[in-house]
Amino acid sequence: MSEVTQQKANPIRPDAGWKELPWGGIIPVGGTARAFKTGGWRSNRPIWDSEKCISCMTCWIYCPDMSILVEDGKMIGIDYDHCKGCGICAEVCPPRVKAITMKPEGV
Ligand code: SF4
Ligand code: SF4
The missing domain is CATH 3.30.70.20 (Alpha-Beta Plaits)
Incomplete structure (x- = not known):
């Protein structure tokens, strides 16, 4: 599997506070709905x-x-x-x- 198609680990914890979220509400990886x-x-x-x-x-x-x-x-x-x-x-x-x-x- 190529590096592009590999699933990256979600860097945002489900219990993260708003101060820990990426600026602009950017979602840095795909498939995060599974964790939330x-x-x-x-x-x-x-x-x-x-x-x-x-x-x-x-x-x-x-x-x-x-x-x-x-x-x-x-x-x-x-x-x-x-x-x-x-x-x-x-x-x-x-x-x-x-x-x-x-x-x-x-x-
Ligand atoms: S609830 Fe059943 S009947 Fe209604 S749109 Fe969905 S699949 Fe079709
Ligand atoms: S109400 Fe829920 S199940 Fe129905 S379309 Fe919206 S998100 Fe999907």
Whole structure:
């Protein structure tokens, strides 16, 4: 594997304080989302109804955080560790299916 394609170690600790972050909020390496449970930012939560879901994968295509969990070509849930609650999945789910609804966190 070439040096360019090798995964570099993440130099930012998940518990780093703001004074330790790189200037300008620069993300110095790729793949850092694995080390940070950014779902904690969420104020609205997508609720998925497995009974209604037809596994069309539209939400998987549009989710900006790759938080739609898939197994054997079927949706199996939502990765709440990384879902930011943007609501795109609920918007793109076919209207006749409506398998995802957004709810405020903690309600
Ligand atoms: S709410 Fe946004 S981030 Fe969360 S699963 Fe839906 S599309 Fe992805
Ligand atoms: S868009 Fe709706 S029906 Fe399609 S996979 Fe996602 S939740 Fe299921």
